[in-house]
Amino acid sequence: MENLSPEKIVQIKAVLKEMDVDSANQSLIQDNKIVFSYKDKIYRVRMPNQIEQTLAEDAQNKVKLRLTQEKGNRSRNQLIRDLKENNGLDVKALEAEKDKIKEELQDVYLELAPVTSDFPDKIEELIKKKEEIEVRFMEIFIELAEVLEPCIQEQAKIEFYRFLSYTCSEIKTGEEEFFPAWATYDDYKQDSTGLTTIVLNNLQSLLLSIKE
Amino acid sequence: MLLEAQIRKLARSNYWQEIYNSSKTCSGIHLFENQTNFSGIQYLFLYWLRVYSMIYSELAQLEWENLDIKVIENNDRCDALLYWRSKHIEKQIRKSKSEEKKSKQKPGMINVPIWEGIKKDKEGDK
Numbered sequence: 001m002e003n004l005s006p007e008k009i010v011q012i013k014a015v016l017k018e019m020d021v022d023s024a025n026q027s028l029i030q031d032n033k034i035v036f037s038y039k040d041k042i043y044r045v046r047m048p049n050q051i052e053q054t055l056a057e058d059a060q061n062k063v064k065l066r067l068t069q070e071k072g073n074r075s076r077n078q079l080i081r082d083l084k085e086n087n088g089l090d091v092k093a094l095e096a097e098k099d100k101i102k103e104e105l106q107d108v109y110l111e112l113a114p115v116t117s118d119f120p121d122k123i124e125e126l127i128k129k130k131e132e133i134e135v136r137f138m139e140i141f142i143e144l145a146e147v148l149e150p151c152i153q154e155q156a157k158i159e160f161y162r163f164l165s166y167t168c169s170e171i172k173t174g175e176e177e178f179f180p181a182w183a184t185y186d187d188y189k190q191d192s193t194g195l196t197t198i199v200l201n202n203l204q205s206l207l208l209s210i211k212e
Numbered sequence: 213m214l215l216e217a218q219i220r221k222l223a224r225s226n227y228w229q230e231i232y233n234s235s236k237t238c239s240g241i242h243l244f245e246n247q248t249n250f251s252g253i254q255y256l257f258l259y260w261l262r263v264y265s266m267i268y269s270e271l272a273q274l275e276w277e278n279l280d281i282k283v284i285e286n287n288d289r290c291d292a293l294l295y296w297r298s299k300h301i302e303k304q305i306r307k308s309k310s311e312e313k314k315s316k317q318k319p320g321m322i323n324v325p326i327w328e329g330i331k332k333d334k335e336g337d338k
Contacts (some may be wrong), residue, residue: 024224025218025219025221025222028215028219028222028253028257029219029253029254029257029274030245031220031244031245031246032244032246032249032250032251032254033251041222047249047250047251072308106295108292109291109292109295109296110292110295110299111298112288112292113278113289113292113293113295113296113297114278114291114296115278116277116278116280117280117282117283123289127288127289130288130292140258205215205252205253206251206252206253207251207252208251208252208253208255208256
């Protein structure tokens, strides 16, 4: 066998490293599905088609209507008002704070971008500063999401994703055969295993911000 | 690793950049198994493929002094460069537009506002 030069070995290692990265993550993008295993069974979540999207929007609207008619439920704006009056929590101030942090982040970007690779310490310092700002941003982002979750709009949005999780989840039954994971939406709602959570997370990853 | 970081790593790899560039000219090369109904992840991947393709081409043309391969490989530095770049280009466009406006004015001409008629605030206002 031909002796490989150290340069050639380094080159081959680099190619293999890249191939490794590709094969590990390619399943994320190769098609519009996410395959995963749960309790020794193979499942997949796929992208919804037009009909399924429409059905999910109908389910979302039904929940919105029901919650609006029921006493005690609050719209986003009502909840924001209530939180300020009863709990002293100013959502609008938090949102303004979030925008301010975003501007701070942009300032760090403008400071970081002109620094060339000859100054690694400066780069590290600015990246650390950026990460600290991001932590503050995420704290406010999570707080806002948590306090606004009970509002009608958020509850209806959850229903939209739940419905799609039910319609787009499939279980592997044969070599290349997949069947719906739940026979009915009620079966899905009554499922107390962790499968529904995994499916919901995968569906949200698959959709990302397409709907918004 | 976060999902977006994984997608960016794939998008900037030589393998995917080559496929992306080839797919622009060869109709037989497809990026994904599905040709329609792209997932959010696939949209995001397409976005980053396009962005990295642009940055690689600007790197080859030595467009920016502060751009090198280490910037491309570091997501934080790359984000910073993209933001700085957009601001820089915006500034240049504003500058060239204002110069263009100035050059259209004849020497000695005063910049007087042009009469455009009475503007109605609301429909039905008299």
